[in-house]
Amino acid sequence: MTMTRVSRKVLQGGAVLMFTSLLAACGGSGGDGGDQQVSMTLATPTWNAGIASIAVSQEMGYFEDEGLDVEIILADSATTQVQQIATGQVATGAVSPEPVILGREPGKNLDLTYFMSYYKDNIYGLRVPADSDITSIEDLEGKTVGAISLASASVTQAQVGLREAGVPEDSVTFVAIGTGGQQATAVENGQVDALALLDTSFQVLENQGIELREIEVPGTDMLTSGGLAARTGDLEEDRELYVKLGRAIAKGVVFSEANPEAAVQLLFDAHPEARPSGLDDDVALSSSVSVLEARLANLGAEDDPYGVIDQEALQANVDFLLDAGELTEPVDPADLYDDSLIQDINDFDRAAVRQEAADHA
Structure with missing residues (x-):
């Protein structure tokens, strides 16, 4: 602490x-x-x-x-x-x-x-690199999603969204990628296909020249x-x-x-x-x-x-x-x-x- x-x-x-x-x-x-x-x-x-x-x-x-x-x-x-x-x-x-x-x-x-x-x-969300072929949450089946930590609310939201979309949760791998430069490295090296992060983290990545595109997560609009x-x-x-x-x-x-x-x-x-x-x-x-x-x-x-x-x-x-x-x-x-x-x-x-x-x- x-x-x-x-x-x-x-x-x-x-x-x-x-x-x-x-x-x-x-x-x-x-x-x-x-x-x-x-x-x-x-x-x-x-x-x-x-x-x-x-x-x-x-x-x-x-x-x-x-x-x-x-x-x-x-x-x-x-x-x-x-x-x-x-x-x-x-x-x-x-x-x-x-x-x-x-x-x-x-x-x-x-x-x-x-x-x-x-x-x-809601400060959490799901995004993919701008040139990704992923266009919806259904396309995440078989993919890897990065988050600050596996205990993050962004992971919970993504998992519930997958369930709502009919995507088997165990078909998507969530990995912890930390903060700052670790996140950028994970994207640039292709370690992750998508990111479940929060508003400020997405902006930091954008500031580093990493263009991202938002993916809608069912059930999170009103949160x-x-x-x-x-x-x-x-x-x-x-x-x-x-x-x-x-x-x-x-x-x-x-x-x-x-x-x-x-x-x-x-x-x-x-x-x-x-x-x-x-x-x-x-x-x-x-x-x-x-x-x-x-x-x-x-x-x-x-x-x-x-x-x-x-x-x-x-x-x-x-x-x-x-x-x-x-x-x-x-x-x-x-x-x-x-x-x-x-x-x-x-x-x-x-x-x-x-x-x-x-x-x-």
Whole structure:
């Protein structure tokens, strides 16, 4: 588990970091300015342009404006995220629906509730090289499909799509091809015939000159890729905390949509490791902006109010998991989402944030 400090304060020493994490998990107060210390989790191995809006919320002081000192914990999967939230290690996280829904099955007792959208639309998909003779999901029979990992939601979606299309699942081989350059190598060397990845990964490959073509996956049109989730009891007990978190995150998304170049530069300043290596500054910036824009297209950045989760989309996710055989009993989507915070989360001047973005050098 990678832990990245996302405040202007720098902590030294493992004992201090551990103490801070424990305080953050329960929303403890502290810090030089008396800000409330909170932690949240994102499912990504490293900082990258796809999550630049979160860096914006920190660097532009949107968390601090809400009296929050936020620590971001980078997790390896949504399953890890829900474990962190459920055990109180973190207050919230941007989590995909699968583990949240499955946690509501009888006997699971994983009582997590969404209070805001983040990945409004489906960020996963299936693509093939532009010159491939594969034109539909049916053509994948006997082929090899690459994914970041075999535990990725993109694999589940592709497998269910194959079943819906009448293609025997065991006739298609799924292989893990990692991230970044590993993915490009797998395509260029012909190791895979298709890719089951996410929006930002596809854009990174396009930036490297690999032209891709989308293949429709049956049953995925209506899916959402999730949002900010928390323990249901915590939402009830500390509503103000989650409103503040949601508002700061919403401001970061609005800023990023208004000026993605500034958002990426703020990301690079805070997390230099997010800058693509081996590229001139202008190229690194433009390629990362295209990655951010690919993600913004799925965040509902222009929605007003921002952060609403469509009940029909959650129902589609429930139905999808039922079709996949991963969910044994239906789950009521109304139990998965509390929309009572949305109005207060959106209680900020969007025009002012957009102007701040436009004025940012």
